[in-house]
Amino acid sequence: MESTITVKTGAWYGDKQIDLQIPSGWDVNVLLPATPPPLTDEELDGILERPVGQGPLSEILKGKSRPLIIVDDLNRPTPASVIMPLLLRKICAENIRPENITILMATGTHGKPGPDAILKKVGKEAASCRLLVHDCFADLIKIGTTAYGTPVFVNKAILDSDVIIGISGIYPNHTAGFSGGSKLALGVLGIRSIYHLHFCHKAVHWGYPDTDTTFRRDLDEIAVMIGMKINVSLIIDSNRNIIRMFCGDQRIYFAEAVSFYLKTFRTLAPDDADVVISNSYPNDLSLTFTRMKGFVPLNGCRRDASRISIASCDEGLGLHNVWPFVNVPQFHRAKHVLRILSVMSFREIISRIQRVSQRRLAASLKKWSFLRPRSSDELKKMNPVWLYRTGDQAVMLPPSVPGINITLHWPEIVEAIRREQADRHDLRVLVYPCAFLQLPQIPNVDGDK
Numbered sequence: 001m002e003s004t005i006t007v008k009t010g011a012w013y014g015d016k017q018i019d020l021q022i023p024s025g026w027d028v029n030v031l032l033p034a035t036p037p038p039l040t041d042e043e044l045d046g047i048l049e050r051p052v053g054q055g056p057l058s059e060i061l062k063g064k065s066r067p068l069i070i071v072d073d074l075n076r077p078t079p080a081s082v083i084m085p086l087l088l089r090k091i092c093a094e095n096i097r098p099e100n101i102t103i104l105m106a107t108g109t110h111g112k113p114g115p116d117a118i119l120k121k122v123g124k125e126a127a128s129c130r131l132l133v134h135d136c137f138a139d140l141i142k143i144g145t146t147a148y149g150t151p152v153f154v155n156k157a158i159l160d161s162d163v164i165i166g167i168s169g170i171y172p173n174h175t176a177g178f179s180g181g182s183k184l185a186l187g188v189l190g191i192r193s194i195y196h197l198h199f200c201h202k203a204v205h206w207g208y209p210d211t212d213t214t215f216r217r218d219l220d221e222i223a224v225m226i227g228m229k230i231n232v233s234l235i236i237d238s239n240r241n242i243i244r245m246f247c248g249d250q251r252i253y254f255a256e257a258v259s260f261y262l263k264t265f266r267t268l269a270p271d272d273a274d275v276v277i278s279n280s281y282p283n284d285l286s287l288t289f290t291r292m293k294g295f296v297p298l299n300g301c302r303r304d305a306s307r308i309s310i311a312s313c314d315e316g317l318g319l320h321n322v323w324p325f326v327n328v329p330q331f332h333r334a335k336h337v338l339r340i341l342s343v344m345s346f347r348e349i350i351s352r353i354q355r356v357s358q359r360r361l362a363a364s365l366k367k368w369s370f371l372r373p374r375s376s377d378e379l380k381k382m383n384p385v386w387l388y389r390t391g392d393q394a395v396m397l398p399p400s401v402p403g404i405n406i407t408l409h410w411p412e413i414v415e416a417i418r419r420e421q422a423d424r425h426d427l428r429v430l431v432y433p434c435a436f437l438q439l440p441q442i443p444n445v446d447g448d449k
Helices: 041-049 057-061 080-092 117-122 181-188 191-199 214-225 250-265 287-294 332-342 346-366 410-420
Strands: 003-009 016-022 027-030 067-072 102-106 130-133 140-145 151-155 163-169 228-236 242-248 275-279 306-311 385-389 404-407 428-432
Touching (some): 003 275, 067 181, 080 117, 102 181, 151 191
Parallel strands (some): 027 428, 275 306
């Protein structure tokens, strides 16, 4: 007899539930995180009142007239609209008018958001504020260089303000281990600064627990340089409700926040499953970010496992200007290489050329089977990802995507899995219902940033 599993989809575009029919015989284990109840408005308000490592918010705001609030963009599911009314009330209580408050959406190198994106993020209560969207290619001012040599080109609106407050979410991240805290500052920097940060520090891996990396220390320094006085960091559950909030000096609270995250969202690895279902919600806005953030369990499963992704992709393909997928901008590869070279020393460039040459030689030798026997693993290839698209069909996706089969029909995926698994009925199925938030205990897998 068939069974049904229910998952959420369409972050920022309805946040609806869908039911998926699962064939009889499939042994399904849904790995839903056990999270505490959401915080109330009273609890959130109390945390805002007492920033960690700082005085009361009213003292920080006293005498200020041009506050600026940085928020992450829709490619992060952070419900800033829940915090914004509480924060604006406190700012206005210090005789600061809404039209003198600037809210800056930190897009980093992401594609340009839609016209209604910022109000979706911050809520209608913020409509009377000055609303800006960052552009990493324009309206930048260099304010200095960090101890790690990072040139700090920042959005000029930062310099027009007298107090900076950040609101962002804490999520697993391939480059820094976790986003949130001072990493929000990266979102208002210029492309040159962002390249330097990514390619002058050793990348870690998804959910890396150490918060004292050189990447993080560089970001901490930048946050101080731009005057980001208060950081509000949110941790959400699988329904995008706020379950923990930290406020104040992130250098003090960030390790505690990450420790809580690790305990709450660490889950089973997919390596023993025949079928892995990875729901990209609550970060399923586009194909680019679904692949970057929602495929982690799929990249860690067995090579013969069937792989399923669920995503709305309501904004279509999406764009990341450092790691574009399919929609590669003109001359991107040449610009990418030049930007990387610009942040490397001569010795590092020579070393990189030597390593590339060695890899190419090894790859050439590998083609000749008579040089050594091939292992069975080398002959295997992972099954393609079957992506069940649940969002707006009027928003087009490419007709062909390498390694991904996109369909609007769940039964088509079920039939494909039956073929891949040779009509076996006793399949072990793992479901990651909020894969973007979850931390499967698997080795490092490649992805963005």
